[in-house]
Amino acid sequence: MVWWRDQKFRAIALQLLAASAFIGLILWLTGNTAANLAKRGLTVGFDFLGRAARFPISESILSYSPTDHFWWAYTVGLGNTLFITVIVALTATVLGLMLAILRREDNPLAQGAGTTYVEFFRNTPLVVQLLFWYALVTVGLPSIDAPLNPLPGVYLTERGLYLPALSLNGLDMPVRAKFNFEGGLNLSPEFVAMYLGLSLYAAAFIGEIIRGGLEAVAKGQTEAALALGLAPKQALNLVLIPQALRIIIPPMTSQYINILKNSTLALVVGYPDISFVTATTINQTGQALEGIFILMLVFFTISIATSVAMNLYNARVALKVR
Amino acid sequence: MTGFVQTQSIDARTAPLAARRSLFRVLFGDVLSTVSTLVILFAVIALAPKLVSWGLLNGIWAGEGTQCTGAGACWAFLRAKYPFILFGIYPPGQYWRPIGLIVIFIGLTLYSLPPKNWKTSTLWAWVIGTVVALALMAGGVLGLEAVPTDSWGGLPVTLILTVLSLGLGFPLAIALALGRQSDLKTVKYICVAVIEGIRGLPLLSLLFIVSILLPLMLPDGLKIDKLLRALVAMTVFSAAYLAEVLRGGLQGLHNGQGEAADALSLSWWSKTRLIILPQAISKVIPPLTNTVVVMVKNTSLVLIVGLYDLLSAGRAALADPAWPAPFAETYGFIALIYFIICFSITRYTHWIERQNLFGVNR
Structure with a gap:
């Protein structure tokens, strides 16, 4: 046999070729970057993280002031991202479950409503929906002088929503002060738009995942359970749901990660999440490389951690094939 | 004991008919059904009149910006702005070119839908069609006025990004x-x-x-x-x-x-x-x-x-x-x-x- 027809030789040669092409491409890109940076007199480094950020973050669950350092601004942005992701995931799961139940109803009205909802929210871009909700809560709501007051203690204005808050000494109602409402819970228009938009969008997908999971369990399973004399509720809880969960969990994981990724669209409505902080930092310091590096690092870490956790859980509920 | 062997096949029987449920049973059969029916009906009754009066009865269908007072939908805005929304800042005299691109892409898509058209020639049609469509947008050939990509906008950009990102x-x-x-x-x-x-x-x-x-x-x-x-x-x-x-x-x-x-x-x-x-x-x-x-x-x-x-x-x-x-x-x-x-x-x-x-x- 000719030496270049040898399988082993080809395998090694091909791998060497692929590896050197890949490494070469990376070296070429980094070389160009270094040359361009040097030409523009830019320095690379994470020193800027220790400097004062000097830009405002309109709202956050961690305390922040513009004199804080850049690294803290990033942490605050990350805190907001995780916060909105978690509450959206919870809300969307509840809404999705309701949608799935609605679409499984033996009632054409309920089915129609569920189907319309799912088709509409799944077939339009999330950005359009977010911008719509944002416009609705800023332009669409009345000014603070004539707020919409659908329930006692609930005020809808173009500056945000004012709701009664639970505190140690009972309900804390928002009270009209000279310029604003005081007390109670104040949700900014940006937060409301993000929360509404992301939850309603994700609910459509989660609803379909749950419904698909329930339908994928063969009908015979439920029928057999009923034939064995189980009550409908027992058949649901003991036969249908455990089997459906196996099918539901993997797509659910990617849906939760999608919520996290979609939360970066906060940039469009101006909710200060991590992408907003990154964009502002790059604008202020010009440290584009470092800013994007941090953003990528954060997303890789969270995505990988989530999928590892979900894989572990999945391994526990998965069918044991022996 | 005499045995019995069935020698003739029994005709397949049709499935028993499910009893038709009355409309009332369908809509109010159980608690869940009743609740969803009531909620949906209530939402429709509450929202439909508002939507009709906003969109149709009080809608402004033609005119200037000052006529849109906020009582109804400002359809006049879409009427005035739809060319801009669809084509962005593309030179208005040249709108037939982005329209041509949209027609080419829609035509190619419709042609490719039936499985009998899934063949190599269709692939080539897409390649040629895309090149023609892009040339039409960009100009600079065959006496077409050149339009830089900075001036492209609206639906053509959406379609170009979709088709090219998937195709490449x-x-x-x-x-x-x-x-x-x-x-x-x-x-x-x-x-x-x-x-x-x-x-x-x-x-x-x-x-x-x-x-x-x-x-x-x-x-x-x-x-x-x-x-x-x-x-x-x-x-x-x-x-x-x-x-x-x-x-x-x-x-x-x-x-x-x-x-x-x-x-x-x-x-x-x-x-x-x-x-x-x-x-x-x-x-x-x-x-x-x-x-x-x-x-x-x-x-x-x-x-x-x-x-x-x-x-x-x-x-x-x-x-x-x-x-x-x-x-x-x-x-x-x-x-x-x-x-x-x-x-x-x-x-x-x-x-x-x-x-x-x-x-x-x-």
């Missing part, structure tokens, strides 16, 4: 998917790293990377415009997602197929091209069309890097101070265009699934 991403996706299945460990790990790296990032950060870092990463003096940069990000993104879909098809293929091809002493290249890929791709056509929907929706993200797609054009139209910014009508109009495109693809996917084209057992 698909061959890349095939390479990545095959690489991921490869026995060569180095190739495999490079492909896994590329696919998972891209899928782990939100598209938004990918657009950031490409729009900010790409100019830094390329040799000095090599300028690429905004549209091309966004296209690079979208292509890489679609390639990673398509590769995962294709992997499903490759894994679903029976081992015997490849082994039989080896036994016939086909080369790796012929085996892949003639045996593996056609079967793997045809298995995953429904999820592939789903990826098309995802990419159509994702094009709307380019507003972040300052491109004038359908959504950005709509936003720019809303900023006109001569009008009272009728956002619901504008976003509704834009959402409707996206909905028509995406919903049609979804219906088509269902249709294809029902055809069960290749006798695949499910």
Whole structure:
């Protein structure tokens, strides 16, 4: 046999070729970057993280002031991202479950409503929906002088929503002060738009995942359970749901990660999440490389951690094939 | 004891008819049903009159911005602005060119829908059609006035990004998917790293990377415009997602197929091209069309890097101070265009699934 027809030789040669092409491409890109940076007199480094950020973050669950350092601004942005992701995931799961139940109803009205909802929210871009909700809560709501007051203690204005808050000494109602409402819970228009938009969008997908999971369990399973004399509720809880969960969990994981990724669209409505902080930092310091590096690092870490956790859980509920 | 053997086959009996339920039983059969019926009816009764009076009775159908007082929908705004929303800042005298592009793309899509048209000539039609459509947009040939990409906008940009990112991403996706299945460990790990790296990032950060870092990463003096940069990000993104879909098809293929091809002493290249890929791709056509929907929706993200797609054009139209910014009508109009495109693809996917084209057992 000719030496270049040898399988082993080809395998090694091909791998060497692929590896050197890949490494070469990376070296070429980094070389160009270094040359361009040097030409523009830019320095690379994470020193800027220790400097004062000097830009405002309109709202956050961690305390922040513009004199804080850049690294803290990033942490605050990350805190907001995780916060909105978690509450959206919870809300969307509840809404999705309701949608799935609605679409499984033996009632054409309920089915129609569920189907319309799912088709509409799944077939339009999330950005359009977010911008719509944002416009609705800023332009669409009345000014603070004539707020919409659908329930006692609930005020809808173009500056945000004012709701009664639970505190140690009972309900804390928002009270009209000279310029604003005081007390109670104040949700900014940006937060409301993000929360509404992301939850309603994700609910459509989660609803379909749950419904698909329930339908994928063969009908015979439920029928057999009923034939064995189980009550409908027992058949649901003991036969249908455990089997459906196996099918539901993997797509659910990617849906939760999608919520996290979609939360970066906060940039469009101006909710200060991590992408907003990154964009502002790059604008202020010009440290584009470092800013994007941090953003990528954060997303890789969270995505990988989530999928590892979900894989572990999945391994526990998965069918044991022996 | 006398035995009995049935010698004649018994006719198949039709399934017993389910008793028809009365409308009342359907709508108010149990608690859940009653609650959902009541809630839906209440919502319709509460909202429908408001919608009708806002959209129809008090709607302003023609006129100037000052006539839209806020009592009803400002349809006049859409009437005045729809060319801008659809075509962006493209020179108004040349609107027939973006219209030509839209017609070419819609025509090609409609032609490619029936499975009997899935052949090599259709692929070439797409290549030629896309080149003609882009030449039509850009001009500078055959006496057409040149229009720089900075002036492109609206629906054509959305369509160009979708078609090109999928068209260029698909061959890349095939390479990545095959690489991921490869026995060569180095190739495999490079492909896994590329696919998972891209899928782990939100598209938004990918657009950031490409729009900010790409100019830094390329040799000095090599300028690429905004549209091309966004296209690079979208292509890489679609390639990673398509590769995962294709992997499903490759894994679903029976081992015997490849082994039989080896036994016939086909080369790796012929085996892949003639045996593996056609079967793997045809298995995953429904999820592939789903990826098309995802990419159509994702094009709307380019507003972040300052491109004038359908959504950005709509936003720019809303900023006109001569009008009272009728956002619901504008976003509704834009959402409707996206909905028509995406919903049609979804219906088509269902249709294809029902055809069960290749006798695949499910």
